[in-house]
Amino acid sequence: MKLSRGLAVAGLLAALPGWALAADIDGSTLSVLWGVPFAGILLSIALMPLLAPIFWHHHFGKVAAAWGLAFLVPFAITFGPGMAGVSLVHALVAEYIPFVILLTALFTVAGGIFIRGNLHGSPGLNTTILAIGAVLASFMGTTGASMLLIRPLIRANDNRKHVAHVVVFFIFIVSNAGGSLTPLGDPPLFLGFLKGVDFFWTVSHIFQETLFLVGALLAIFFVLDSWYYRRSEEVITADPTPDSRAIGFDGKVNFALLGVVVALVLVSGFWKSSVVFNIAGTDVGLPGIVRDVGLVIVTFVSLWLTPKKVHEDNQFGWGPMQEVAKLFAGIFLTIIPVIAMLKAGVNGPFGAVVSAVTRADGSPDPAMYFWAAGALSSFLDNAPTYLVFFNTAGGDPAVLMTTLAPTLAAISAGAVFMGANTYIGNAPNLMVKAIAEDRGVKMPSFFGYMLWSGGILVPLFVVMTFIWFR
Numbered sequence: 001m002k003l004s005r006g007l008a009v010a011g012l013l014a015a016l017p018g019w020a021l022a023a024d025i026d027g028s029t030l031s032v033l034w035g036v037p038f039a040g041i042l043l044s045i046a047l048m049p050l051l052a053p054i055f056w057h058h059h060f061g062k063v064a065a066a067w068g069l070a071f072l073v074p075f076a077i078t079f080g081p082g083m084a085g086v087s088l089v090h091a092l093v094a095e096y097i098p099f100v101i102l103l104t105a106l107f108t109v110a111g112g113i114f115i116r117g118n119l120h121g122s123p124g125l126n127t128t129i130l131a132i133g134a135v136l137a138s139f140m141g142t143t144g145a146s147m148l149l150i151r152p153l154i155r156a157n158d159n160r161k162h163v164a165h166v167v168v169f170f171i172f173i174v175s176n177a178g179g180s181l182t183p184l185g186d187p188p189l190f191l192g193f194l195k196g197v198d199f200f201w202t203v204s205h206i207f208q209e210t211l212f213l214v215g216a217l218l219a220i221f222f223v224l225d226s227w228y229y230r231r232s233e234e235v236i237t238a239d240p241t242p243d244s245r246a247i248g249f250d251g252k253v254n255f256a257l258l259g260v261v262v263a264l265v266l267v268s269g270f271w272k273s274s275v276v277f278n279i280a281g282t283d284v285g286l287p288g289i290v291r292d293v294g295l296v297i298v299t300f301v302s303l304w305l306t307p308k309k310v311h312e313d314n315q316f317g318w319g320p321m322q323e324v325a326k327l328f329a330g331i332f333l334t335i336i337p338v339i340a341m342l343k344a345g346v347n348g349p350f351g352a353v354v355s356a357v358t359r360a361d362g363s364p365d366p367a368m369y370f371w372a373a374g375a376l377s378s379f380l381d382n383a384p385t386y387l388v389f390f391n392t393a394g395g396d397p398a399v400l401m402t403t404l405a406p407t408l409a410a411i412s413a414g415a416v417f418m419g420a421n422t423y424i425g426n427a428p429n430l431m432v433k434a435i436a437e438d439r440g441v442k443m444p445s446f447f448g449y450m451l452w453s454g455g456i457l458v459p460l461f462v463v464m465t466f467i468w469f470r
Contacts, residue, residue, distance in 0.1 A: 035337060038338050041330045060323065102265070192386065378421035
């Protein structure tokens with residue numbers, strides 16, 4: 001229903017004369033004050049669950065909408081309804097709707113697979129699940145791997161007192177670091193693939209960095225989880241999940257549907273078509289339309305073919321997906337001027353950030369690209385952040401894959417790895433958090449999570465900088 005309303009709005013805006021003629025936003029003319037609504041929604045996500053948890057639980061969608069309007073209305077008054085309309089349509093049609101469609105398909109298909117039987121959440125088993133998830137993430141995406149494994153991982157640990165650290169490391173490893181090896185793994189790499197980066201370039205250039213990060217995180221997790229596990233009060237005597245059923249899978253048809261999702265995403269990247277539809281200034285290509293329609297069909301087929309009992313056993317519900325869809329609607333809207341200011345390069349309000357990635361002799365500094373792309377990916381959407389620095393480094397894939405290979409590797413690693421620094425750095429982070437909380441896991445607050453990432457991830461990133469990105 002929400003998606004159909006979004007398409008209807010896009011169609012209505014497309015019909016208004018003159019809107020399609022509005023120019024792109026010139027970020028060099030914008031004041032940093034246009035970033036206030038974006039900062040506001042980030043602070044709302046961070047603080048309101050702590051300061052007003054009941055209000056936030058019932059009204060987070062309204063809060064996100066309010067911040068969206070706090071940007072859109074003044075923008076329309078200042079630059080005219082044409083510019084505001086084109087920006088809104090672009091955010092909806094080119095970014096938000098495809099984003100939500102893909103997440104909904106993965107959420108639905110993975111939610112239709114139930115790993116039956118009772119896994120017991122020992123340190124060895126938990127570490128094994130995280131390792132499997134890290135491998136799967138590069139082949140079925142961080143979102144797909146996260147949605148497939150988070151429920152059985154939580155169920156395996158439902159007789160333990162401390163579970164939050166398990167979910168935190170799951171976000172570090174499965175929802176982020178594991179998706180760094182192929183364009184299927186994470187949206188920034190897929191955008192690079194669409195720009196001309198070879199499909200296997202990433203795996204051949206940041207495999208060592210990925211192996212180091214994932215390996216170090218698995219080792220740290222095993223030691224930490226073992227310490228918790230040995231505590232006398234850790235394991236609850238009564239396990240809520242019975243041992244009566246053999247280990248196996250229910251809803252197996254969804255594995256085939258998951259393959260269809262991956263194929264649709266991959267084909268949309270390889271397929272080049274001259275058929276383009278212009279919707280109020282936003283070009284929408286035929287491959288993208290086919291992909292999104294196919295994903296919607298897959299979603300309904302999964303709901304139709306998945307037995308009701310599988311969803312009941314999985315405690316499948318739409319709450320986590322609704323939370324992500326509503327919050328990211330506000331994020332995608334309020335991020336518009338922030339991305340425009342970044343795209344303005346050294347001439348924009350954030351020119352100091354762009355200048356910082358260049359050495360005195362004019363050559364790119366891989367270490368600074370790694371940290372700049374990573375820092376912005378921690379709070380902005382990591383896909384457009386990747387594109388900003390991809391273009392800052394020249395934007396020529398042939399040069400970036402060869403002469404400037406260290407720079408492209410730094411951009412890729414920063415955008416993917418550091419998406420784990422906050423809950424909003426990558427879409428699966430917030431989805432995993434929402435599912436865990438829906439299952440009764442008391443997750444760290446926004447800043448509490450950043451204490452985990454700052455204490456564990458950041459030191460590893462510093463080590464990686466001195467080894468690979470000097």
